Amino acid sequence: MSSVKITSSFWGRYRDLVRREMIPYQWQVLNDIAGITIEKERDDANIPSEKSHAIENFKVAAGRVQGTHYGWTFQDSDVYKWLEAVAYSLREKMDPELEKNALAVIDLIEAAQEPDGYLDTYFSILGIEYRYQSLAGSHELYCMGHFIEAAVAYYTTTGNEKVLNIAKKCADNIDENFGPEEGKIHGYDGHEEIEIGLLRLYHITGEDRYLNLAKYFLTERGKHPDFFREQARKYKGPNALNWVANAPNTYFQNHAPISEQKTAEGHAVRVVYLCTALADLAATTGDEEIIKICRTLWDNIVDCRMFITGGIGSTVNGEAFTLDYDLPNDTMYCETCAAIGLMFFARQMLRIDPNGEYADVMERALYNCALAGMALDGKHFFYVNPLEVNPLKSKKDPAKSHVKPVRPSWLGCACCPPNLARMIASLDDFVYTINDNTILVNQYMDSDSLLDVGDGVVLIKQTTGFPWDEQAGLYVSNNSGVDVKIGVRIPSWSENFRIRVGGNLVEIDSKKGYHYIEVAPGSSVVIGVNFDMSVTRNYANPHVSEDVGRVAVSRGPLIYCLEGVDNGDDLNCLILPLNAHFEYRFDNNLLNGVGLLTTTGKRVHARSKSSLYTKERPSLKDVKLTFIPYYAWANRGENEMQVWIRE
Amino acid sequence: MSSVKITSSFWGRYRDLVRREMIPYQWQVLNDIAGITIEKERDDANIPSEKSHAIENFKVAAGRVQGTHYGWTFQDSDVYKWLEAVAYSLREKMDPELEKNALAVIDLIEAAQEPDGYLDTYFSILGIEYRYQSLAGSHELYCMGHFIEAAVAYYTTTGNEKVLNIAKKCADNIDENFGPEEGKIHGYDGHEEIEIGLLRLYHITGEDRYLNLAKYFLTERGKHPDFFREQARKYKGPNALNWVANAPNTYFQNHAPISEQKTAEGHAVRVVYLCTALADLAATTGDEEIIKICRTLWDNIVDCRMFITGGIGSTVNGEAFTLDYDLPNDTMYCETCAAIGLMFFARQMLRIDPNGEYADVMERALYNCALAGMALDGKHFFYVNPLEVNPLKSKKDPAKSHVKPVRPSWLGCACCPPNLARMIASLDDFVYTINDNTILVNQYMDSDSLLDVGDGVVLIKQTTGFPWDEQAGLYVSNNSGVDVKIGVRIPSWSENFRIRVGGNLVEIDSKKGYHYIEVAPGSSVVIGVNFDMSVTRNYANPHVSEDVGRVAVSRGPLIYCLEGVDNGDDLNCLILPLNAHFEYRFDNNLLNGVGLLTTTGKRVHARSKSSLYTKERPSLKDVKLTFIPYYAWANRGENEMQVWIRE
Structure with a gap:
């Protein structure tokens, strides 16, 4: 093992x-x-909590x-x-x-x-x-x-x-x-x-x-769209959430056979659990039709329905997908469990196809939406992971009441915290994919590994300060008895990526996001990797109405955000100028140690404060902008937060 | 009379x-x-329709x-x-x-x-x-x-x-x-x-x-915040929407005595009906405390909680106000009835205080939100008057399902169409305010009037092409037997306002938005008014997060908007440059005759279409922008619409 x-x-x-x-x-x-307080994640009298x-x-x-x-x-x-x-x-x-x-x-x-x-x-x-x-x-x-x-x-x-x-x-x-x-x-x-x-x-x-039973469940789904309602009509037993049968079929991915489902519809967690199983089945059996279905749904999610944090689920109503490019930053759902489910899906896709995009998305969901699901103290948790929050609106606008400005201590419907626990505890399963004699290095993470290949093992020791530092060292010792290929992932966020093998710079030859290095049996090699962790401005496809004219700032795998505690209220009044120069600084004493980004931006302010509408164009003044990693937000009390900032 | x-x-x-x-x-x-089809305004099985x-x-x-x-x-x-x-x-x-x-x-x-x-x-x-x-x-x-x-x-x-x-x-x-x-x-x-x-x-x-009973109802309100729930608890009769008693007290303006209500809270129509009665009472009795309450609620609505169209009600949930500066353009309520109620409130306030702001707001609500409530054919009606619509999102995002992209033919809860009918049929009551011997000209509208002043009448004939033309002529003949003052309103949107009396330019002396001209008994005078209907860029207070970096275009009293049919989809990709020059043209053949605004703007478009997030800043290309008056939108089928455009 x-x-x-x-x-x-x-x-x-x-x-x-x-x-x-x-x-x-x-x-x-x-x-x-005794003494454990369970907070409800919603003000709903029907929730047993x-x-x-x-x-x-x-x-x-x-x-x-x-x-x-x-x-x-x-x-x-x-x-x-x-x-x-x-x-x-x-x-x-x-x-x-x-x-x-x-x-x-x-x-x-x-x-x-x-x-x-x-x-x-x-x-x-x-x-x-x-x-x-x-x-x-x-x-x-x-x-x-x-x-x-x-x-x-x-x-x-x-x-x-x-x-x-x-x-x-x-x-x-x-x-x-x-x-x-x-x-x-x-x-x-x-x-x-x-x-x-x-x-x-x-x-x-x-x-x-x-295997057959799993395949039966997967392929039977959606063939009889009335299945749940027919059962519910006849049902005489205890409640059992039987009323859920009245939800639209899309909620359960029951609107069409999976082979006909071209878009991710309905409850986001259900979708990615379905996809995880489909991809596992496809990887296990090589079934081309199932592989095609997996790719179609993956592409729809990742190209059209995923927030930049790796969050999915655009509406609280059914905790569901809505339509392509509908990614509202302040009313979305982005459930922690859904981001974790997307990681599961990505892990299975890597077994089908050694494509760095799967590892990129896995990393995106892990370091951003999923990790934001827990407080730094490990005792408070988000269900819903917004990209923009105003605590006053969460309190007074019913359409945003599901968007909590700080993490509650426990949740009535306790799915996310234990899901985080099992994901983080099994993080070792996400680092590598072994396909025959090829080892994909999916995640850069300090670790000592013995990986079963052939009749022996391949030892890999990763030394890196990821996600902060710009390099990683991999010591690989091949005791497997066979030729082994190490697929070194080239993260999509790294513009200039360099690899040294035995100290010598090699020419990058990216095959779908991996550079392969052959290691002969009985030999060992030291692979040095240099990332380019320049601060990046990310732009959304202009079909995403909410993000037009805005940028999300990232460094390495981490999406950054602005918080009110650092930048004052009315975060939407802040502007990141085109020519802004970022400074990166690691602060050991803040938020358990984080890399901060600072720059000079602008703040819109009204000349005449009182009137609601005016002909006067508001003026701009210089202000310091401080960005923290998104995963670390809401650890300093209630305040505004924003990921997509005006450019 | x-x-x-x-x-x-x-x-x-x-x-x-x-x-x-x-x-x-x-x-x-x-x-x-028979043959009359009633469309439901919401998909709610509980609505009898x-x-x-x-x-x-x-x-x-x-x-x-x-x-x-x-x-x-x-x-x-x-x-x-x-x-x-x-x-x-x-x-x-x-x-x-x-x-x-x-x-x-x-x-x-x-x-x-x-x-x-x-x-x-x-x-x-x-x-x-x-x-x-x-x-x-x-x-x-x-x-x-x-x-x-x-x-x-x-x-x-x-x-x-x-x-x-x-x-x-x-x-x-x-x-x-x-x-x-x-x-x-x-x-x-x-x-x-x-x-x-x-x-x-x-x-x-x-x-x-x-009078006393009206005053009792108004001042008793909110003194016993449990009144509705206590009644409901004891009630044994037919349904009678008794469950509504469980709504928050703010829904009914029952959370505090009116003298303690400093902000407009709850169901927007209820609020403005309450305010209309309060202002009528105050104007009738001169009660200073009631006047103060009216001013407080007016200021809160107009300075902090009103959309630029004169619409009010920021959330569908309870069709209600939410909090100061929370004015979301695509999920708001902005009920037609609420805009009409705001006109009622304004009309009563003019009896208390000859302040042009009341007439300005009346005009804003009339020519924009209220008028948008009906189709040009007089047979289709909006309840909800959004400032931004994407028909696909209305269909697929449950949070926007109340926002219809075209006017239904009749409504299950039929409050708005008859309210529009009575308001438009009584529009003559909104043109002038007579306070003793002073006549306020609140609305510019071609009309022939005989107004009771003193023991006689004052005849006023207005000749204007409002809201399109930049002038109005008022022929005033004073047969009242007393000195009469004509308060000529100086609209807040008119930067350069000129008045000629008997052909001679006079120096404007604005007293709270009115210029007064004295007309002696037995005499007549011709007053010529020149508006400045330059196209105006309106900016919202920067506390309105949704509107930061955006402008709303207006001409005279009319707020303009972009529609997809003229400008293509993805309206949020359009940008109005700072130096854009507008052309105004009246088109007799379009939308029953409207003044159109055109200019050259920019459209954001992605270089690489497929990917959702990219490091490439999207490029801009020149496009023609065509604005139509907001009231006339959604008369050419389903399409996108936007009032606040990126600048």
């Missing part, structure tokens, strides 16, 4: 936060330990305590995402106390599983006879998908057979109930995820029926 | 439309004549036919607004057929009135015992207020005593049920309007108790 040990101080701090803060905190939340009750639900389902189910239909998934994060955390660093808790949770899950393998506390408690009958909102397969992901991760780290067996039993139950055969349900879950889980289970077990 | 006969060809066309199209069309709608049923409700309440109530709690007001428009229309031009219909309606209303004077078909049909118990949403006093307005108008035009007596009986019933005395209800309606009606009734009858 390949191993990537991340030694980056930048990421080390986040990974420590996951281990020391997030995983223990989530454990307390899942167990309803007084407590988590997630572990308690399992105890009730297992018959260990009396009680009933509390929380969302997808409450179980909180426990599974925690368990998955624990698996990665233990991979990074063993922790007997944490392992004890994990084993107890696995025992509890086993006890809550039905004899036939079905696993979902909601229906086990509230009416097992109603299972699989309200899939629009029941999240049964979604939850089981998350369990299978957690089980595979935990088994991979620890070799624990019990958890894998629960997962197989669970997948077998699904296989018995769903499929093209007569007597089985010809349907799928309202929220894609089981497809990812089944494919991961296939990769570990080699059992074709898990 | 003073009479103002409008002879303007610009307004004549609209007034003909009201008489020939709108009033007859409304009559058909109110009577559910299959038919009007408004006349039928009266027939049921009168016991003339069997049946039940259908429609909104405020369905009666459609009939009253129609009747009020008919009154003004008959004042302009007698029409026996129309009068016959009006008299039949008055008979029907009389028959539907309860013996004790109460008048509301909803409760008369569904449960009279529940009346006055659910005032948050019942609209009982709102409807009666509209009836009283209609009755006063009809009586004033025709001398019909019957309709006035129904109104007095109605007002007396309200007086018996509401007031500070023990045993009466200490409350008010959820939607202000009765206050306006009672004051108009006072002006006609001189009955102090109507």
Whole structure:
């Protein structure tokens, strides 16, 4: 098994936060330990958020305590995402106390599983006879998908057979109930995820029926656009978010068979989970039709529907995509989970096609939208990641009430924080892609790795100060017994990119964003990489109405923003002149250490303050502009923030 | 009685439309004549809009036919607004057929009135015992207020005593049920309007108790912020929109006593109806405290919360004000009725204070937001009047679904079209303000007027090609027997304003926006006015984030806009250069005759079309820009529109 040990101080701090803060905190939340406050992410009386009750639900389902189910239909998934994060955390660093808790949770899950393998506390408690009958909102397969992901991760780290067996039993139950055969349900879950889980289970077990079942779910989708409504009409069981069946079909990507879907439609997280599974299936089977579908959806997202931060989802209404080039900076959704899902999608695409664009987008989503989802303290989290905020408008304009100006401490619908935890804890899985004897270096990150190639290993040691420093060193030692090609990624943001092999500058030969260096068996090589981290002005396609006449400033992979605390209020009055010269300075004492950009800009100010409309053109005065990395915003209290600044 | 006969060809066309199209069309709608299609203004299953049923409700309440109530709690007001428009229309031009219909309606209303004077078909049909118990949403006093307005108008035009007596009986019933005395209800309606009606009734009858009741409603408001919720809790009657009681108190201007309200909050139409009544009360009684309240709310609206079109209401959510300087151009509400209400407010303020600002705002709202509420054919109407529209976003972004790119043919909640009809039909009431011996010329409009001053009349004949031409002639003949001062308004948009008296240029002496000319009794004078209708670039206060770096173009009172049909898509890619020179041309064949502005501008276009983000600054190319008056937009099919253009 390949191993990537991340030694980056930048990421080390986040990974420590996951281990020391997030995983223990989530454990307390899942167990309803007194004193934990759960803040609602929306003022909606229908959101169950007084407590988590997630572990308690399992105890009730297992018959260990009396009680009933509390929380969302997808409450179980909180426990599974925690368990998955624990698996990665233990991979990074063993922790007997944490392992004890994990084993107890696995025992509890086993006890809550039905004899036939079905696993979902909601229906086990509230009416097992109603299972699989309200899939629009029941999240049964979604939850089981998350369990299978957690089980595979935990088994991979620890070799624990019990958890894998629960997962197989669970997948077998699904296989018995769903499929093209007569007597089985010809349907799928309202929220894609089981497809990812089944494919991961296939990769570990080699059992074709898990692959086939994943393929069935993926290709059946959208063939019967009335599936959810027909189920909902007949349904007599407990609530189960059954009303969700009335959502437009696009919400569930159920409006057309996937082969006919040319644009990313509906709930953004659902879309990228669907795409992640599709790309895994395509990479695994080489199915050209599926590959084409993946490329079509990828291109639509990345060329037409993605914010510059890697955020996706243009409206709070259904947390959804809207239309091409509709990227409003202050009312969008840009859910943290959706950015993480886009990273998952990108990782699978790299298995299909060694194209640097996938790694670029992965990096964009990681260092910007996803990372902005958590506070520097690891205890506060955003669901929604705006590119422009005015706290007063968030309070008084109902259309912006979902856009929080600071991160709440925990969220009623707790999907994003555990998703961040499992992503950050498994960041090592995003650094390289191994395709046969080729190793793609996707992410520059200080790390020590042993990568399985041929019958041996390739050792790669990365030394870099990424994302701040302009160079990286890769020591590669090929003990695989075969010729190995190292694909050194040329980031799209790096205008002048230089590579030294053994100290000698080489001529860059970019093949779809990678420069390949061959390393013979038994040999080693030192690769030196120089990035060009000049401050960059980014322009959006002029079809993006909101961004016309504006620039977003970036340095390396980091998108920068202005905050009120540094630049005063009314950020839209600031102008970045065409000839502005930026100074870069790393400040160790600010925001846990960040690279700051400063320059001289202009500020519009009215001569006559009181009147609303005037014939006088407002005048401009020189002001200092201070930009911080977007991921670090909203860590100094409520204030305005803006990514796209007027030029 | 003073009479103002409008002879303007610009307004004549609209007034003909009201008489020939709108009033007859409304009559058909109110009577559910087959073949009339009612389009919903929103996709909301709760909106009753299959038919009007408004006349039928009266027939049921009168016991003339069997049946039940259908429609909104405020369905009666459609009939009253129609009747009020008919009154003004008959004042302009007698029409026996129309009068016959009006008299039949008055008979029907009389028959539907309860013996004790109460008048509301909803409760008369569904449960009279529940009346006055659910005032948050019942609209009982709102409807009666509209009836009283209609009755006063009809009586004033025709001398019909019957309709006035129904109104007095109605007002007396309200007086018996509401007031500070023990045993009466200490409350008010959820939607202000009765206050306006009672004051108009006072002006006609001189009955102090109507004045006092209006004052009671106005000053009681907000003293018991729980009033609506307490009523709602106890209520056992029919629906009556009782749930509206759960709205925030600001929605009803019920969050604080009016003397403590420093900002315009909540539902915009409610606010301006409240203010109209407050200003009428203040003008009538001279109450300094009420005057102060009026000024405070006026200043807040006009200095901080009004769109450049005279539209108000920054959010669809509650059709409401939000906060100072929050004026989003593409998600606002800007209801047609609210702009009309702002005109009402301005007209009352002119009675308090001869300040040109009130007439300026009246003109701004009239020629822009209000007039944009109707199509050139008089058969299609906007509720919502955006300053920027992209039809694709209206279709696909739920946050913009209320923003229609073309006017629907009729509206489920039919408040705006009849409000437009009564406003346009009574436009003569907005031209002059007579304060003792002073006549303010508020609006430039071709017209022949006989104005009551002293014991005689002052004749004023206006000859102008307003709003297109740059001059107006006023022939004033003073047959009043007293010295008269004519206040000639100096529009705020006119940079160089010239007045000739008897052909001789006079030195302008502006007193709060009016230049006064004395006319001795028995004498006459010809006043020539020259406006400066240079094309103007308007800038918003830089606190208005959406408008920073943008200009709105105007000529005279008209705000101009760009439409896609003239300028292509992606209007936000257009730039108006600082040195652009405008050409003005009146086109008789376009949009019923409009003054067009053309100039050379720039269009941003991307060099590399496909990528979403690039380091390449987009280039600019010269393009012709064609501006049309804002009121005339959306008369050539669906297309983009923009008022605030990048400079």
